[in-house]
Amino acid sequence: MIFFKNSLSASYDKLFYDFKINDISGNELDLNNYRNKVILLVNTASYCGFTKQYDDLQNLWDKYKNKNLIVLGVPSNSFNQEMKTNDEVKEFCEFNFKINFPITEITNVKGDNAHDIYKWASKNYGNSAVPKWNFHKILINKSGVIVNTYSSFTNPMSKKIINKIEELIN
DSSP states (O other): OOOOOOTTTOOOSSOGGGOEEEBTTSOEEEGGGGTTSEEEEEEEOTTSTTTTHHHHHHHHHHHHGGGTEEEEEEEOOTTSOSOSSHHHHHHHHHHHHOOOSOBBOSOOOSSTTSOHHHHHHHHHHOGGGSOSSTTOEEEEOTTSOEEEEEOTTSOTTSHHHHHHHHHHHO
16 A cells, blocks of 8 residues: 655644745745745746746736735756846846746755755655656645645646635635
């Protein structure tokens, strides 16, 4: 019999809100400020075939930001498709996609050098929380635990994601 680790069986010693990460400008982003909000955590990259998903991440943010959803973009070069500097990423996102949802600095999302948030996700939710590619999505509920993950192929505005977000924010 095969058992899959998920949020129902995980024994979280930390919650998403217990972490900190630097934003794209290098300032500390205390995730405790997002307590009692639903989080869509997405590792992003500027040179990826899925980069056009930035448009739909922004649409999602615009639609639900006043209903306790946080879209958090995590630029990453873990798949060798990100720009070299945070300033380049910031300019690219703002100029090409008019992004105004929170974005972190360029961050490792897999392996031994992954940020603690991604190590936490893997430990508590299992392999499906480890990004296989850019624009992998991790959905975190208001209690700070992972409720689902979505592959790069799942559009941020898909019914699958929207329905789950609406369930969680209500």
